[in-house]
Amino acid sequence: MPNNKNKHKHKHNKKKNSGNNNNEHDDDVNVVKVDDGDIINDSGSDTQNKAYNVEISDIFGRYLVCSRDLLASEIIIQQKPLVIGPIANCENVPVCIGCYRPLGTMNECYRCTGCQFPLCGKHCKSVDHTKDECSFFKDNNLAKYLHKDDNIIELQHDYETIIILRCLMLKSSSQQLWEKLNEMESHCDIRKRIPELWERNEKTIVNRIRNKWNLLQFSTEEIHRMCGILEVNCFEVGSNSTTARALFSEAFLMCHDCVPNTNHTDDPITHELIVRTTKPLKKGEIISLSYAYTLQGTLKRRQHLHDSKFFWCTCERCKTSDELGSHASSLICPKCTHGLILSTSPLNENAEWRCHKCNFTLSAMFVMNLVTRLYDELDSLGGNDINQIETFIEKYSKTLHKNHYIFLSAKHSLCQLYGKIDGFLINELSVAQLRRKETYCRDLLEVIDVLEPGSSRLRGVILYELHAPVMIQITRELQMGKIKNSDFKRQLREVIQILQDSYDILRHEPNGSQEYEMAVAAKSALMSIKS
Numbered sequence: 001m002p003n004n005k006n007k008h009k010h011k012h013n014k015k016k017n018s019g020n021n022n023n024e025h026d027d028d029v030n031v032v033k034v035d036d037g038d039i040i041n042d043s044g045s046d047t048q049n050k051a052y053n054v055e056i057s058d059i060f061g062r063y064l065v066c067s068r069d070l071l072a073s074e075i076i077i078q079q080k081p082l083v084i085g086p087i088a089n090c091e092n093v094p095v096c097i098g099c100y101r102p103l104g105t106m107n108e109c110y111r112c113t114g115c116q117f118p119l120c121g122k123h124c125k126s127v128d129h130t131k132d133e134c135s136f137f138k139d140n141n142l143a144k145y146l147h148k149d150d151n152i153i154e155l156q157h158d159y160e161t162i163i164i165l166r167c168l169m170l171k172s173s174s175q176q177l178w179e180k181l182n183e184m185e186s187h188c189d190i191r192k193r194i195p196e197l198w199e200r201n202e203k204t205i206v207n208r209i210r211n212k213w214n215l216l217q218f219s220t221e222e223i224h225r226m227c228g229i230l231e232v233n234c235f236e237v238g239s240n241s242t243t244a245r246a247l248f249s250e251a252f253l254m255c256h257d258c259v260p261n262t263n264h265t266d267d268p269i270t271h272e273l274i275v276r277t278t279k280p281l282k283k284g285e286i287i288s289l290s291y292a293y294t295l296q297g298t299l300k301r302r303q304h305l306h307d308s309k310f311f312w313c314t315c316e317r318c319k320t321s322d323e324l325g326s327h328a329s330s331l332i333c334p335k336c337t338h339g340l341i342l343s344t345s346p347l348n349e350n351a352e353w354r355c356h357k358c359n360f361t362l363s364a365m366f367v368m369n370l371v372t373r374l375y376d377e378l379d380s381l382g383g384n385d386i387n388q389i390e391t392f393i394e395k396y397s398k399t400l401h402k403n404h405y406i407f408l409s410a411k412h413s414l415c416q417l418y419g420k421i422d423g424f425l426i427n428e429l430s431v432a433q434l435r436r437k438e439t440y441c442r443d444l445l446e447v448i449d450v451l452e453p454g455s456s457r458l459r460g461v462i463l464y465e466l467h468a469p470v471m472i473q474i475t476r477e478l479q480m481g482k483i484k485n486s487d488f489k490r491q492l493r494e495v496i497q498i499l500q501d502s503y504d505i506l507r508h509e510p511n512g513s514q515e516y517e518m519a520v521a522a523k524s525a526l527m528s529i530k531s
C-alpha cells in the first residue's frame with residue numbers, strides 16, 4: 001500500500017452489524033461496518049494487493065513479511081477492531097461501555113435505555129455497544145451487577161469481563177468472526193501451568209460469567225481460551241483517560257522485535273488501527289512491532305515478554321550485551337570506575353554481569369534488584385519535579401551509563417518538563433537550562449536512532465522538543481552579537497530540518513491527539529520561520 005495510493009478496498013463479505021453505533025439504537029446514523037478480517041482502507045485497490053504475506057516458523061508461529069518493497073511511512077494494515085472493550089484493572093471505573101470515557105459515579109451516570117448499562121450519554125459516538133449486545137445484556141439482566149461502586153475491585157472485574165463476553169457473543173452472532181477469533185493463539189497449554197494466572201482468571205472471569213452472571217451457555221474452557229486470546233493478542237487503543245483493549249484480525253499476526261519496524265495509531269472514536277512502516281522495508285523482510293516498551297533494558301523487557309506473551313525473545317538486540325551499542329542496560333563499574341558492566345550472556349537471564357576492563361562481576365539477581373530499586377526511586381519522585389529528577393541523574397551518574405534506560409526515562413521526563421511547567425516556561429529558561437533540555441533531547445535521539453529507528457512516534461516527539469531550545473539559544477546569541485548572521489542561518493537550517501522531520505512523522509497521528517497537536521505546531525513554526 002505505497003503512500004496511501006495503493007490502498008485496500010473491502011471487497012467482499014462486508015456486512016452491517018446486527019446492531020448499530022448509536023447507543024440509543026438509531027438505525028439512521030453511522031451504521032457499523034463489521035470488519036470481516038480483510039483490510040479496510042480508505043481508498044482503492046483490492047485485498048489481493050496486501051503489503052504482506054503470512055509465513056510460519058518454529059520460533060514465531062505465524063508472522064508477517066513484506067510482499068514487496070515498502071517505503072517509509074507506508075500503510076501496511078488499516079482495520080477496525082474485531083472486538084473491543086474496557087481494559088483490565090481500569091482505574092477510572094465506572095466508564096462508558098461505548099467509548100470508555102470515565103463517568104464519575106455509578107449512581108449518577110447515564111444508562112442505556114435498553115439494557116441499563118452505564119454510558120456517557122444518549123449521543124455517545126461509539127460503535128461498541130450494539131443492538132445485539134444491548135438485547136443480550138437486557139435479557140440476562142446483567143446491569144444489576146454494574147450498578148454499585150461500593151466495591152471498586154469487584155466493579156473493575158465486572159468491566160474487565162465485558163470484552164470477554166463480547167468475544168463469546170460472537171459465537172452466536174457471527175460464525176465467521178467467531179472463527180477468525182479462534183484462529184488466534186491463546187497459549188492455554190502454557191497458561192494452565194501458571195497457577196497464579198489460571199486461578200486468577202478462573203476466579204475473576206470464569207466464575208463471574210458462569211456463576212455470578214449465570215451464563216452457563218459459555219463453557220469454562222471457552223472462557224479461559226478467550227482470556228488467553230486477549231492476553232496474547234490484544235492492542236491497547238485510545239488515549240490516557242479513554243483507554244480500551246482491542247483485537248484486530250490481521251494485525252495480531254505481527255511478530256515482536258525489540259527494534260520494531262512499524263508504528264501504529266488508532267482513530268480516537270472508531271479505534272480503527274493503522275500500521276505503518278517506520279523505514280523502507282525490502283520484500284521478504286519481517287514486519288514487526290514491539291510488544292514491550294522499547295526504552296527498557298533487556299532483563300526487564302525479556303521478563304515482561306516471557307510473563308505476558310509467553311516467549312523468551314532472541315532478537316538481535318536481546319543477543320547483544322550492549323543492546324546494539326545503545327548501552328541501554330550498561331552499568332559503570334564501581335571497582336575500577338571507568339569500565340562498563342554488561343551481561344556475559346544476555347539470552348540467559350541468570351548469567352553474571354562483568355566489567356569489560358577489570359572483570360569485576362555482579363550476579364544477575366543483584367543487577368535486577370538494583371535497577372528495580374532505582375526505577376522505583378525515580379518513580380517515587382513524581383513526574384513533575386525538575387530539580388529532584390536532576391538530582392537523581394547526578395546521584396547515579398557514576399552507577400549507570402548515560403544511556404541507561406532509567407536515565408532515558410528521567411531525561412524523557414525532563415525534556416518534556418523544561419519549557420512547560422511553572423517556573424520553567426520556555427522563555428524563562430536560562431542558557432544552562434536550555435542547554436540541558438537540548439542535551440537530553442539529543443541523548444534520547446542518539447538511542448532512539450538505534451532502538452526505534454526511522455519515523456517512530458517517540459522520535460517525532462523528541463525532535464519537536466529539541467527545536468525550541470535550539471531556536472531560542474541561536475536567537476538570543478544573535479541578538480547579543482555572540483554569533484554571526486551566517487552561523488545563525490546555518491543553525492536555523494538545522495531547526496527547519498528538525499521541525500520538518502518531526503512534522504513528517506507526527507502528521508500521521510490521529511487528529512485530536514497530543515502528537516497531532518505537535519505536528520500542527522511544528523507546521524506553524526515552520527511557516528513562521530520561512531515567512
Ligand SMILES: C[S@@+](CC[C@H](N)C(=O)[O-])C[C@H]1O[C@@H](n2cnc3c(N)ncnc32)[C@H](O)[C@@H]1O
Pocket residue numbers: 059060061062063183184185187232233252253254255256257309310311312313314315
Ligand atoms: C500476537 S501473537 C502473534 C501471532 C502468532 N505468532 C500466531 O501464530 O498466532 C504473539 C505470539 O507469537 C509468538 N511470537 C511473536 N513474536 C515472537 C518472537 N519474537 N519470538 C518468539 N515468539 C514470538 C509468541 O508465541 C507470542 O505469544
